[in-house]
């Protein structure tokens with residue numbers, strides 16, 4: 131599966147503990163920052179497919195799902211706390227010379243197993 135980097139947002143616009151949702155080439159992307167470090171993850175919980183951003187939280191090296199509270203490590207995507215849900219997908223990212231964050235997502239369209247369910251409104 132080939133991947134391509136896409137420009138998403140200026141790095142200095144990602145505030146500490148922000149949970150920012152994006153759709154990049156159809157893929158759900160969550161960008162967040164904790165202790166200065168930027169992380170790019172899939173914006174879909176592996177438990178019941180809730181969006182993690184914008185309503186989840188980032189704290190102590192993990193992102194917490196807003197629906198049932200599952201926590202996943204920011205650096206590996208691993209589920210914490212014994213629930214045993216599958217890890218979150220991490221996206222490669224880089225910052226270009228002008229300070230833009232570019233996130234690499236697959237060139238193929240995401241499947242239903244990659245897309246979050248929409249919250250009820």
Ligand code: FES
Pocket residue numbers: 175176177178179180195196197198199200
């Ligand atoms: S959908 Fe995320 S913990 Fe249940």
